[in-house]
Amino acid sequence: MNPASHRLPGAAVIREVGLRDGLQSIATILPTEHKREWIRAAHAAGQREIEVGSFVPARLLPQLADTAELVAFAKTLPGLFVSVLVPNLRGAESALTAQADLMIVPLSASHAHSLANLRKTPDDVVAEVAKIRAARDAAGSKTLIEGGVGTAFGCTLQGDVDKREVLRLMQALLDAGADRVSLADTVGYADPAMVRELFEEALQIAGDRFWCGHFHDTRGLGLANVYAALEVGVARFDACLAGIGGCPHAPGASGNVSTEDLAYMLGSMGIATGIDIAQLLALRARVADWLKGETLHGALWQAGLPKTFPVSSSAALAA
Ligand SMILES: [Zn+2]
Numbered sequence: 358m359n360p361a362s363h364r365l366p367g368a369a370v371i372r373e374v375g376l377r378d379g380l381q382s383i384a385t386i387l388p389t390e391h392k393r394e395w396i397r398a399a400h401a402a403g404q405r406e407i408e409v410g411s412f413v414p415a416r417l418l419p420q421l422a423d424t425a426e427l428v429a430f431a432k433t434l435p436g437l438f439v440s441v442l443v444p445n446l447r448g449a450e451s452a453l454t455a456q457a458d459l460m461i462v463p464l465s466a467s468h469a470h471s472l473a474n475l476r477k478t479p480d481d482v483v484a485e486v487a488k489i490r491a492a493r494d495a496a497g498s499k500t501l502i503e504g505g506v507g508t509a510f511g512c513t514l515q516g517d518v519d520k521r522e523v524l525r526l527m528q529a530l531l532d533a534g535a536d537r538v539s540l541a542d543t544v545g546y547a548d549p550a551m552v553r554e555l556f557e558e559a560l561q562i563a564g565d566r567f568w569c570g571h572f573h574d575t576r577g578l579g580l581a582n583v584y585a586a587l588e589v590g591v592a593r594f595d596a597c598l599a600g601i602g603g604c605p606h607a608p609g610a611s612g613n614v615s616t617e618d619l620a621y622m623l624g625s626m627g628i629a630t631g632i633d634i635a636q637l638l639a640l641r642a643r644v645a646d647w648l649k650g651e652t653l654h655g656a657l658w659q660a661g662l663p664k665t666f667p668v669s670s671s672a673a674l675a676a
Pocket residue numbers: 378541543571573603613
């Protein structure tokens with residue numbers, strides 16, 4: 358065992374974002390009943406954090422128009438921590454009304470991407486987070502606020518994104534009242550050395566308020582980037598079942614790391630996730646059936662688990 362392995366976390370959380378990041382980027386509109394089945398089965402397989410949708414106007418994202426209904430359903434499942442994405446104060450008010458456990462406010466560190474995606478500068482988004490915090494506190498709500506800094510490693514529109522700007526915006530989000538912050542490689546520009554360097558500095562700024570790593574597998578480095586983040590102590594990652602998705606404002610981007618491949622890698626390394634991978638693969642097959650014609654990703658589903666895979670690490674916490 359190399360020295361770095363001793364520092365790896367003993368457990369990690371995979372936050373399922375397929376119902377938001379995945380579905381928002383593909384043409385198929387999944388019926389609400391199928392989304393409910395997805396959430397129910399993911400929970401049964403041991404997933405305990407799911408981003409169920411986004412509070413954006415239905416005319417912009419008809420795929421996610423049923424978010425309030427899905428939050429209400431997801432909250433009936435015991436122990437499930439329910440997240441939603443909110444682009445602004447109006448979306449945050451919906452999240453507060455729905456009593457989501459956490460709302461993620463996306464900020465793009467790339468000014469070009471921010472203007473294209475949100476029609477705001479990054480600092481406008483920081484100001485919006487301050488308003489969201491004030492609204493949350495005024496409502497006496499327990500909904501946590503996560504500031505998610507995207508295009509943290511570069512951007513298809515702007516190219517370079519300065520690391521100092523990423524870290525400045527992360528600090529600004531915390532100062533504005535975000536309870537948590539996270540970093541996203543929205544377009545798949547990161548490599549493990551970049552992840553190690555940026556995440557180490559981010560952890561120095563945010564400590565245990567640093568919440569999550571979000572890696573797109575655009576160039577096949579998603580899992581390697583997760584490993585680099587694990588080595589500096591990050592233990593929560595976003596992932597999409599079957600690796601679906603992309604980013605509508607970052608041309609060429611494909612989906613997040615696939616949930617099942619990530620669960621397999623972590624389980625194989627002895628890092629507990631609480632996920633029963635056999636159940637997850639069965640769910641993947643159903644979702645693939647619902648999304649016929651869409652491009653799916655991932656490797657594990659083709660080969661299955663190796664005979665040597667320890668069953669105990671697959672289902673350890675699911676029981
Ligand atoms: Zn994403």
